[in-house]
Amino acid sequence: MKKLLGLVASLLLLSGFLYAGVKALTPKQTVNSKKTLVLYNWGAYLDPALIKKFERQTGYHVVYETFDSNESMLTKIRQGGTSYDLAVPSDYTIAKMRREHLLQPLNKKRLSNWKYLDKQCLNRSFDPDNRYSVPYFWGTLGIVYNDKKIQPETLKSWNDLWQRRYRKQILLVDSARDIMGMVLISEGKSMNATSSVDLKLAEAKLVALSPNVKAIVGDEMRMYLEQGDAALGVTWSGEAAQMMQNNHHLRYFVPAEGSNLWFDNLVIPKNARHVQAAYAFINFMLQPDNAARNAAYIGYATPNWRAKQLLSKRHQLEPQLYQTNLRHLTVYRDLQPSKLQEYNDLFLNFKMSSH
Amino acid sequence: MRSKSSFFIIPYVLWLLLFVVMPMILLAVNAFTNGQGQVSLVNLRAFLTNGACLKMMVNSFWYAVLITGLTLLISYPLALVIAHCRHQRVWLLLVILPTWINLLLKTYAFIGLLGQHGLINQALQLIGLAPRQLLFTKTAFVIVAAYIEIPFMVLPIYNSLHALDQQIIAAARDLGASSWQTFWRVVWPLTLPGVRAGVQAVFIPSLSLFMITRLIGGNKVITLGTAIEEYFLTTMNWHMGSMIGVILIVIMVLVLLATSGKEQNK
Numbered sequence: 001m002k003k004l005l006g007l008v009a010s011l012l013l014l015s016g017f018l019y020a021g022v023k024a025l026t027p028k029q030t031v032n033s034k035k036t037l038v039l040y041n042w043g044a045y046l047d048p049a050l051i052k053k054f055e056r057q058t059g060y061h062v063v064y065e066t067f068d069s070n071e072s073m074l075t076k077i078r079q080g081g082t083s084y085d086l087a088v089p090s091d092y093t094i095a096k097m098r099r100e101h102l103l104q105p106l107n108k109k110r111l112s113n114w115k116y117l118d119k120q121c122l123n124r125s126f127d128p129d130n131r132y133s134v135p136y137f138w139g140t141l142g143i144v145y146n147d148k149k150i151q152p153e154t155l156k157s158w159n160d161l162w163q164r165r166y167r168k169q170i171l172l173v174d175s176a177r178d179i180m181g182m183v184l185i186s187e188g189k190s191m192n193a194t195s196s197v198d199l200k201l202a203e204a205k206l207v208a209l210s211p212n213v214k215a216i217v218g219d220e221m222r223m224y225l226e227q228g229d230a231a232l233g234v235t236w237s238g239e240a241a242q243m244m245q246n247n248h249h250l251r252y253f254v255p256a257e258g259s260n261l262w263f264d265n266l267v268i269p270k271n272a273r274h275v276q277a278a279y280a281f282i283n284f285m286l287q288p289d290n291a292a293r294n295a296a297y298i299g300y301a302t303p304n305w306r307a308k309q310l311l312s313k314r315h316q317l318e319p320q321l322y323q324t325n326l327r328h329l330t331v332y333r334d335l336q337p338s339k340l341q342e343y344n345d346l347f348l349n350f351k352m353s354s355h
Numbered sequence: 356m357r358s359k360s361s362f363f364i365i366p367y368v369l370w371l372l373l374f375v376v377m378p379m380i381l382l383a384v385n386a387f388t389n390g391q392g393q394v395s396l397v398n399l400r401a402f403l404t405n406g407a408c409l410k411m412m413v414n415s416f417w418y419a420v421l422i423t424g425l426t427l428l429i430s431y432p433l434a435l436v437i438a439h440c441r442h443q444r445v446w447l448l449l450v451i452l453p454t455w456i457n458l459l460l461k462t463y464a465f466i467g468l469l470g471q472h473g474l475i476n477q478a479l480q481l482i483g484l485a486p487r488q489l490l491f492t493k494t495a496f497v498i499v500a501a502y503i504e505i506p507f508m509v510l511p512i513y514n515s516l517h518a519l520d521q522q523i524i525a526a527a528r529d530l531g532a533s534s535w536q537t538f539w540r541v542v543w544p545l546t547l548p549g550v551r552a553g554v555q556a557v558f559i560p561s562l563s564l565f566m567i568t569r570l571i572g573g574n575k576v577i578t579l580g581t582a583i584e585e586y587f588l589t590t591m592n593w594h595m596g597s598m599i600g601v602i603l604i605v606i607m608v609l610v611l612l613a614t615s616g617k618e619q620n621k
Contacts, residue, residue, distance in 0.1 A: 003361075010365050017369065071591055168488060174574060176589065215491040215573025220466070229471040229490070337590070344590045349407050352414070352577045 037277035038063045040073060040084040042264070045137075047297035054284050060277045077102055077269050085272040086281060091263045094133050095126040095334040103132040104268045110279045113286035120326055121263060121303035125333070133265035134282050135303035137295070139237035140261055140329060141178050142254040142320065146247075149231035157255045158186035161232070166212045171224060171233040174216050176347035177332060177340075178260060179206065182234060185258050185330075192333040196342065203346040207353050216351060225250060236262070237321050241299035244318070253320050254329075261329035263303075379604075385597035398598035408582065412602070415578040418497065419561040425501040426557050427550070430508035437509070438516040450509050458503065462570050465499050466490060469571075491573030499571045500564060508553035515549025516542075551614045558614075559607050579603055 039046075043066040051062045065084070067073040070093040077087060078100070089097060097103050108114050111134070121135040145155060149169075154160065161170060172179050181191035183202040193199060214230050222239060224230045226247045240252035266285070268278045284290060291307035301321050302308055311317060323329070335343070389395045402408045437446045453461065468474050469489040476486040489495055519542065527537045565580030574581070579599055586596030 006361050006365065009362075010368060013365060014369055014372070017373070069588060071588060075591075174569065214488075215575065217569065217573060220570065223466075224470075227470065227472060337592070341590050341592060344585060345405075345407065348577070348582070348585065351574050351581075352407060352410060 034274060035059055035277070036061045036063060037274055037281055038065065038083065038085045039281070040065050040067065040077075040087040042066060042088060043068060045088065045264075045298060047294050049297075050285075050290055050294055053290070054281060057284070058277075058280050060274075060280065062281075080271055083271045083273045084269050085274045085278040087267055087269055088136055088264050089133075089267060091124065091126040091265070092332045092334040094265055094267060097267065097269075098127060098132055099334075102270050104270055104272065104275070105131050106134065106268070107279075111283050111286065113283050113288075116286055116288055116291070116304045116306040118303050118305045118308070124263065124331055126263075126331060127265070133267045134286070136264045136266050136285070137238065137298065137300040138261070138263045138303050139301055139321070140254050140323065141182065141234070141236055141259045142240065142252055144225055144233045144235060144240045144243060144250055144252050146225065146228060146231045146249050147251055148228075148249050152251070155232075158182055158257055161212065161234075162209055163212075166232060168212065168214050169231045170209075170212045171214055171221050171230045171235075172216045173221060173233075173235045173239075174218050176344040178236075179216075179234065179350075180343050180347055181260055181330075181332070183209075188257070191258075191260055191330045192335065194335065194339050199342055199346055203350055206347075206350045210350065210353060238298070238300035241318065241321055245299060251320075252318070254323060256328070258328035258330060261326055261331050263331070382597045382600050382604075385594050386601040387598075388594060390594065398595050401595060402598055402602065408599070411577055411579050411582055412606075414576070415562050415580070415603075416606070418500075418564075418576065418578060419558050421497050422500045422504060422561040423554055423558045425497060426504045426508045427554065429501065430505055430553065431512055431550070433505075434509050434512040434516055437513055443517075447510075447513065450506050453503075454506050459566065461503060462499065462567055465495075465502075465571060469495055490571065491575060493572065493576055496567060496572040496576045500561060500567055503567075504557040504561065507556040511549040511552035511556065512546060513549075515546040519545055555611060555614055558610055562606060562610075563603055 037060045039062055041064065045066075046064070051064065054060065055062055065082075067076070070090050073087060073089060074093055074096065076082065077084065077097070094103075108130075114134075117135060121138055122130050127133045143155065143161070145152075154163070154165070180199065180202055183206050184193050184198065185191055187198075187202065187205065189198050189202070193202075215224075217224070219239075221230075221233050221235055222243050225233050225243050228247075228249075237252060237254075240250070244250045244252060266282055268275060272278055285294065286304060288304055288306035288310055291302050291304035292310040295302035295304075295307060295311060296314075302311070308317070308322065386398055387394055387396065389397050433450070437443055437450070440446055466473075470476070471486055471488075471490075473489070475489060480486060523541060523545070524537055527541045528534075532540065562578070563580040563583070564578060565584050568574065568576045568578055568581055579602070583596050583599050583603075586592045586599065
């Protein structure tokens, strides 16, 4: 009897606990006033001063939540537990979200500042006609090098990375898609290659690079290159921009064979609660002086041509960050999960064989 | 009396159910289902037939052995010395002190020490040696991991040394044992439980280290922890990630059994 009582009591307690958990985990925005905007963005990807300015101008209260990968953001939006009013996915994730009907179509009549957007950044394959997304920042994948240690003449193409003189000098960004893509393009293949033979060959070529690879790292690459711990790095333009601000011997370039072109765009998820606030914010960010300020703060390339003009008045823009010819650059397509797995498995194989 | 004690046990049982049993069940369910939610052994087969996965498993095991061995090699003499010191508490505190600092911070400190312009290379330059590559080597990885694990090895060994009856040692010496014989035939067997506890406390976490593999090992040391991170975060293949988790648990259970098997002989 006592055992039974104990069991009942524990069950009651358990359900009470779970109820409290549900209460704590459901978003509280429902009770909040309409004057909020829940923004879901990459960490440190917006000048905080602009949030203050937006709040002052419009009276909306901004809740800034962050994620560190497209995948984790996607999982949270799919679950729908929290409703975000704006999110900032990258190109291939936008395609995925569009297919899964997670996004609201945009009403461009409500965006009076749309005209400032650079044509180059619009109407891309992942979102034709920009029905769902507004460009926020864009960039490329390229090579950062220290001009004290590397002569620029010796380094022109991706294939130059395989030269013996760079033994143990190269840092690679820890991203299967980007590094495999780099090898594919060095072989004249598409960065979206799906042929298993091409991928396998790319892995073999990557293994041949491993004597030159010093390490495969994440955000720490910035620190190593700035401090001169390594002479070369393969990374994204925005990362490079931030490194170059701190170490003037660093240079960035995109090899002529081509590279990846990526976009981070603003989207309104389907279950957004404060759509009006979302539009207000998009329009606010499209205002040239705000976009310029944000780009100056973050260091990535702005898709806003007027903001770019404003920036170039203040100081010389790095031509490699603001490439004018994007023909040779490829945007990642959203690959099948099994293909993506193949990319990652091959990359993991390469990591294990690098000694 | 009994009902009272069972009442107080409820929160712990709940805790165990929610945060130990439930996650294990979820892990097992994920590991033995495929993407369509059907029960299958496809992940296990994928693991066992994938050379990379097997190699990673061997790698993890080997590095855990190295780390544990190095930790033991440093910790046992240290514990022995501390047990014979005058201010034992102060020394112990100094051993424990690093655990008050966040793991990531300690790792970053090592990046500063081992870097191309780090303290160690500067010292080498002072005595005329050229700066060498210390970071991103396997040796560096094992040393840093061992440094982090040392307190968890020293404490149980110290405790068993401390609990040792000094009269036993006196008796051994009295009966003509040399100091080496005393150590090897008396002290070491009697402190073996502490060593076992230390080995378990170090070996098991070492199996699934993953942050240090990237920060210090530069992703040139790949263990199952790295693989789990990749399967969960990059490719979103939670089923395979869970399978690796299950396999890690199995290895850990085996290690526990192997290191505690002889306990009954006492």
